Amino acid sequence: MHVRLRSRWDNPYLYAAEDGRDVSLSTDRASLNVVWRAHGLVRDGNIYALFHGAAYGRYLSVAAEKNVDDRGNEILVVGFVQRAYADPEQLDVLWTVFDQQDGTGEFLLIHRVHGVWRNPDGTNTRWTMEVVPPRENPPELPPAPPVIPLQQPLAAPMGGGQIRRAALPPPEFQRTIQYVRANHQGDYNPDELQWRTLEFYGLSVFHLRSDLARQLGEANALNITLCVRAGSQGRLTPLVIDLPADNQEMQIVVFSTGSQVSVSLLMKGVQ
Structure with missing residues (x-):
């Protein structure tokens, strides 16, 4: 189930920031970044909710940092963050949804x-949940940014040839992509130690799909559909927007593309 989580403090939505780490509040209801997929987990007899972003697949979590207040006292500052779900015993992605049972449909989020x-004033934040309907049609990727020819390829495509890369965004965005090809039934090796790697520059999901198509020997990048997995325990999320601005x-x-699994994942996505 895909949902938007809305704070009743001043009515903004929980927003997975483009840096891939922070979580803020936003009034941009139309953005994919305010959509989260919710699922349940039973651990030690307790029922927990987990929320992973429809944008980047990373899980709603909390980070705590020590700081000093105006009087010089040490305090603990906590904030929402996006995190990978890599450990089956991981605690920082677990939430309890506590219904207020007052007829408003509002609830508390308990980490x-x-x-x-x-809330900033110390009172408990009350939330509401909006269910987001599934897509009617598979989404299109954002258009490719302008490209320039390069003297040296940025990746070694299968069969040779040169990869062209976008002049924008800034070149400091570089990351390792671990990838694996699923068979037509949707099965794949879950052990990332057995996956292949690609050094990728920029943020364009359009270019990433093209690069991976070359690596896999696909003549047409439209033949493949990408899903991101945020950690070994993370659920698959269709990657349909540009990558987060991090490394x-x-x-x-x-x-x-067109396989039963790819169609199912895409159509379970959101408008």
Whole structure:
């Protein structure tokens, strides 16, 4: 189930920021970054909710940092973040949804480690959940940014040839892509140690798809569909917007476009 999480403090939505780490509040209801996929998990007899972003597949979590207030006292500052889900015993992605049971449909979000989420004034944050309908048609990727020819290829495509790369965004965005090809039934080796790697420059998902198509010997990049997996325990998320503006390694599972699994994943996505 895909949802938007809306704070009743001043009515913005929980937003997975483009840096791939932060989570903020936004009024941009139309953005894919305010959509989260919710699923349940039972651990030690307790029922938890997990939320992973429809944009980048990373999980809603909390980071705590020590700081000093105006009086020189040490305080603990907590904030929402996006994280990979890499450990089956991981606690920082677990939430309890506590219904207020007052007829409003509002609830509290209680983190497994840091407790109930609070407003700036210290009161408990009350949330509402909007269910987002599935797509009616598969999405199109963002258009490719302008490209320039390069003297040296940025990746070694299968069969030779030169890869062209976008002049924008800035070249400091470089990351390792771990990838694996799924068969037509959607099965793939879950052990990322057995996956192949690609050094990728920029943020364009259009270019990433083209690069991976070359690596896999696909003549037409439209023949493949990309899903991101944020950690070994993470659920697959269709990658249909440009990459987060960071240098974090990403895990990509490549499906054949039109296969039953790829169509199912895309159509379970959101408008």
